[in-house]
Amino acid sequence: MKRSICLACLIVCASLVGRAQSNGSKYADSLLHITQHSASDSSKASAYLLLSYYYAFRDSALARQNLDHGRKAAAPYPFLYALSYFYDGVARYGVSDVAGSEIAFMKADSLLSQFSTKEAISFRSKTWRNIGILRQAGGDEEGFADLLIHKAIPLAQQAGDTIAVGKNYLDLSLVFKNTMQYSKATGYILQSIQVFRTKYSAGDLIVAYNTGAENYVLDKKYPEARAMLDSAWKLLADWPAKELYIDYYTAESMYYDETKDFRKSLASIDKGVALARQHSKQYEEQRLLLQKYYTYFNAKDYTNAREVLNYLVEQPEMMSQIGNRLQVYYGLAETNSTLGSMPAAYNWLKRYSLLSDSVNEVKLANNIHALEIKFSSAEKQKEIAALKIEREKAELSARNNRLINWLLGTASMFLLVLAVFSWLIYRNNKKLAEQQLKEIEQQQEIQFSQAMLQGEERERRRVAGDLHDGLGGMLAGVKMNLTGLTAAPVAGNGSELHKVINQLDSSISELRRIARNMMPEALLKFGLDIALKDLCGSMMTETVKIGYQSFGIEGSIPQNTQVTIYRIVQELLTNATRHANASNILVQCSQNGDTFLVTIEDNGKGFDTALASRAKGIGLSNVKRRVDYLHGNMEIVSAENEGTTINIELNVA
Incomplete structure (x- = not known):
């Protein structure tokens, strides 16, 4: 069974998250100490803003209180004031104010765009990434990918933030994984792994390995998935923040589920759920429970599968994302249908259909129609029992009619395909014949031009030879005879003879020029x-x-x-x-x-x-x-x- 579990979460940067997770309340206490004892207003403003981020998903009231103090202290400092809207977007997302969160992030980008420092550009990259995550949570996977490609990644590259580029590659892989384009997802996962290996960002590398394992499982490439899990496990042994084990157990449970080892799958899920509860990770816990539903369902334990979904459908963290809602609704329809609860199955499938896109509309209508028939049959079960024999005869007749219709439809489809195939062959043969005819005509035209040019050159050469050797020689002889007469000119005729000789010289020169143009002697020699x-x-x-x-x-x-x-x-x-x-x-x-x-x-x-x-x-x-x-x-x-x-x-x- 295919499944797609979104991994959307807002971030500031890896170092901030790492400190917050590793030191816990000590990290918050150190920031609080700065707000109370630092002599620098800018330091106080920065500490307040970081505290608002720390409490964003822990205590919304404290997050808002620290944000207000931070914005007030940051007022004289334009860069910190711009950052206050970034942290405002995070805080609003923490209380599920998606619209307000996006407005705050857009304001942050507008203000940060006035600064050309690498830090400002890096925060702009993170801002657009978070806006994309908000849109992904609303079901707009394409919008998320567009913002990553045209905003977040170029800005991260401009800032020289290689780790951010790697994280954005990983985000892109999630978009393709969620839309079941697993081969494309694999390419971006491997790129992110290469980045994190080069910079050796162990925490990000663990996340990438876990994501790669999930993608390979969904792509039915189990040896590659196992290799990713083993790589993640080696790094987890030295990683202080145990929360990353949660994602590992999620991927591992998917692997065991797909390889039909349901007992190990459930064991991995239980380990992950325990860790998630220990660290108050409600969404991560619910992701694991959704995987638990798939494991129960694939193991044909439909009762437990339905209980898990009944719990998840009440959880706001899980149901805040359209993709998750679709999975839960459809799963409830399937489990209730399998367990014979047709009214409930019908209602859940109807809710699923209202969320689905138009691509699956016809299929969903057929499923709903089938459930309506089953529901009507269940309501009239007593009446049908009394008419069982007649119904069986009617069903037999209907099956025969369907068989005949199927045979006729198949024959018609075959004839249609055959007709289309024949038409395609005819069209291709016609195009091929036209192309061959055109090539033959072109070849004949070239051959005709070739013959004409060769004949023209032969005639030029013959005429040039005749002019040069025949008429040219004769004119040269005439010139010589006339030149001899000038040696003893007749009285009064000397000037006329010279004039004739000059005209003859011009004629010979023109003759030679014509002969040379018709067949250039320099070319031949x-x-x-x-x-x-x-x-x-x-x-x-x-x-x-x-x-x-x-x-x-x-x-x-x-x-x-x-x-x-x-x-x-x-x-x-x-x-x-x-x-x-x-x-x-x-x-x-x-x-x-x-x-x-x-x-x-x-x-x-x-x-x-x-x-x-x-x-x-x-x-x-x-x-x-x-x-x-x-x-x-x-x-x-x-x-x-x-x-x-x-x-x-x-x-x-």
Whole structure:
């Protein structure tokens, strides 16, 4: 049977609690002596406030009296005055004034936030932790976790209070344990244990071991639970405050209960109850008694189980928390139902249902309905006895009908599941087919682009060769013949011949430029890096400056790939000079393994990148086709009148 027992209690700090528990009345007497004989008003104020904490859960009247004296004495001291509201929150919680307690804590945080000392930040962390505990007591586990994560833990870390961080981790584990998320709870418990081991805070380490043992029991991990119990027991032998044995016996009784050793479970509970009564720990005693109920119930001793719950339902400490009330109400419904007390079972289950959340609403309604039927049957027992035979026949018929309905329902459910499963398979197959078709189309498009680019380069190379070797040679021969004629010019024709030769020189230069653009000779002879540098130099004019930077370009790149990269840079430079009206252009090329990076920046007029796909004459479609051919990516950063930056990443494997 699953159970969740909350461990909510307000704290100030470990050292304060330790002194109060270890020295008892001597601790209170020493504080009282300070209030009567100290010459310092601030010391008196601090002593009064600590006395109010000491009496908060022992004597509410003395707690309030010392708090009033402390606040009055702290009035000239802003920090102590802020702390008075912290202790006010503790005192109000001691008399179950939950609303007033939270208001006091919120006031304390508001006043303490004006101070930047580590002590003030540490008290703010404790303040938010206590506010979270108040909300947890009201059933808001999520709110408690939220305040721990976003308030208490960050403030404790800011204050450098490592022990407080560990305690907050332990609080978080309780939230997850109470909501039956045992694996998450284990993680925070182990973190808190690591903190307490590092700082060697023995008392906190014992609490963490006990909590870990309970969590492992609830998670059905009994060897791990036993190991936690053994670790706690070793530390308890040297621990002066025997109250920590109470939590140990609680965890140990849960372990024996879950492992079906009910006799040892009851023995552990009795030891814990005796200690709790000895130290006036009412809530801890009632926690043990709630565990005693579970042990009796699991041992099928329902009479004693019900007696324990009848006692607990009258105890304000136990019933102040919603989680505990739910367990007690549901337990009373179960035990009374098992013992045949159907009216009582019905009433307790109804009270349980009113407290439950909407998640269990349907299940609870069914349980209540079943109890109503049993209750009605018990009220009409005499009448039913007279009609026993007819009832048996009706029940037999009802069972047959239920069996038929169950079979029909099962068949319908099977068909529904089968239909859903078939639809899912069909949808997945359809998506897979669409994805495969899309991949095939993309592959075909890439292959088409590849073939087109390769054909284009072959044609460029052929035309370049024809121009250079054929027409270029012929023009060179014509030039030589004309040059020979200038050696003995005909009278009056010398200047005309020189003019023709100059025009022929220009034609040859233009022809060579066209041939070089169609198939750069520098790329074929010296490689990509030299070719790109030569390209940038050839495109510079008096009005356009082009800078070129390269890093790590390897000569092992396949020639087809080099040509494609060259064409990309050539096209982008042409765009920048012709269309962008740029006066400064920077070309950067680098290689890192199989990745080739190109960046071209210009100070031209820029353009709207959203309209780039519809723009004509800027050559971006040619560049994009070549980038796709090399399985690359292109990024364009531009805006009107702000220049353009183009980043390209290519795969040259």
